Amino acid sequence: xxxxxxxxxxxxxxHAARVAGELLCEGYHAAGAIDFESKGASDFVTHYDxxxxxxxxxxxxxxxxxxxxxxxxxxxxxAQAGDxxxxxxxxxxxxxxxxxxxxxxxxxxxxxxxxxxxxVVYQPLLDEMLWAxxxxxxxxxxxxxxxxxxxxLHEMLLATCxxxxxxxxxxxxxxxLTTLMPRVAGIRVPGSAALxxxxxxxxxxxxxxSQGAKLDLWDVAAGIVIAREAGxxxxxxxxxxxxxxxxxxxxxxxxxxxxxxxxxxxxx
Numbered sequence: 216x217x218x219x220x221x222x223x224x225x226x227x228x229x230h231a232a233r234v235a236g237e238l239l240c241e242g243y244h245a246a247g248a249i250d251f252e253s254k255g256a257s258d259f260v261t262h263y264d265x266x267x268x269x270x271x272x273x274x275x276x277x278x279x280x281x282x283x284x285x286x287x288x289x290x291x292x293x294a295q296a297g298d299x300x301x302x303x304x305x306x307x308x309x310x311x312x313x314x315x316x317x318x319x320x321x322x323x324x325x326x327x328x329x330x331x332x333x334x335v336v337y338q339p340l341l342d343e344m345l346w347a348x349x350x351x352x353x354x355x356x357x358x359x360x361x362x363x364x365x366x367x368l369h370e371m372l373l374a375t376c377x378x379x380x381x382x383x384x385x386x387x388x389x390x391x392l393t394t395l396m397p398r399v400a401g402i403r404v405p406g407s408a409a410l411x412x413x414x415x416x417x418x419x420x421x422x423x424x425s426q427g428a429k430l431d432l433w434d435v436a437a438g439i440v441i442a443r444e445a446g447x448x449x450x451x452x453x454x455x456x457x458x459x460x461x462x463x464x465x466x467x468x469x470x471x472x473x474x475x476x477x478x479x480x481x482x483x
Contacts, residue, residue: 222278224325225348228301228335231274232321235267235305236339239321243312243340261313264288267305271323275301282325287433300326304433307336308407322409324436329457334440336413345413345441353416353444362446363418365470371399371421374411376428387482388427394482412438415466416445422467422475426452435461448472452479 222230242263268288275282283294286303294300301323306312308319317340325333332349345360347353353360373395378385396402403420405411408430415423443449450456452463454476467475
């Protein structure tokens with residue numbers, strides 16, 4: 216990792232995301248000719264998921280052969296040396312992609328041991344690169360981003376993920392929606408958790424939460440790094456900033472975090 220002739224890890228991740236994004240753009244514009252197979256209730260894997268993940272792994276491995284991988288499609292590959300794991304969701308928003316909804320992303324994170332240290336969320340249709348390194352800030356392209364001032368609760372636009380079919384806890388989600396809907400300006404469910412979490416750091420959403428929906432580490436890891444480096448508070452709904460599993464999530468401005476956590480925790 217210290218070879219000066221090799222690109223830094225974050226530059227490699229950004230490059231890998233762009234290459235994968237080119238594949239996804241190709242697939243998006245070819246939608247209708249996509250062959251896809253079911254791999255569970257409302258969960259589809261396409262040729263483009265697998266191809267994008269392969270190109271990410273190949274790109275990172277060429278520059279940093281020692282790292283391990285955790286991919287949504289390929290599973291876990293141990294590190295050759297050290298404890299660095301690259302966490303990949305090659306197509307976050309698969310259902311949007313298949314239905315030609317133009318909201319999906321490439322999401323790549325890094326964990327050093329148990330700590331999330333790098334995050335890249337790339338929206339290929341907009342060519343928008345959001346990225347962060349722990350302790351070095353969050354960026355949109357070359358521009359540093361910070362969480363804007365907190366809005367009053369009644370002015371806040373929130374984002375979430377909702378369960379569907381056999382994935383998640385519908386009663387919990389409905390209780391939380393019932394608690395929040397009368398008190399905020401709006402709630403959105405765009406369909407790419409990595410983007411929504413990162414967008415909370417930009418202030419496009421005032422907060423993101425999820426509990427009823429089932430989210431895996433690759434769905435949230437990169438967005439968490441970006442949101443934290445932009446200035447958001449990020450924990451699970453028990454208030455733990457580093458849970459063993461991200462079974463729930465709250466991303467919010469520090470001035471609104473406590474109020475939202477109390478409301479969500481009390482929802483029944």
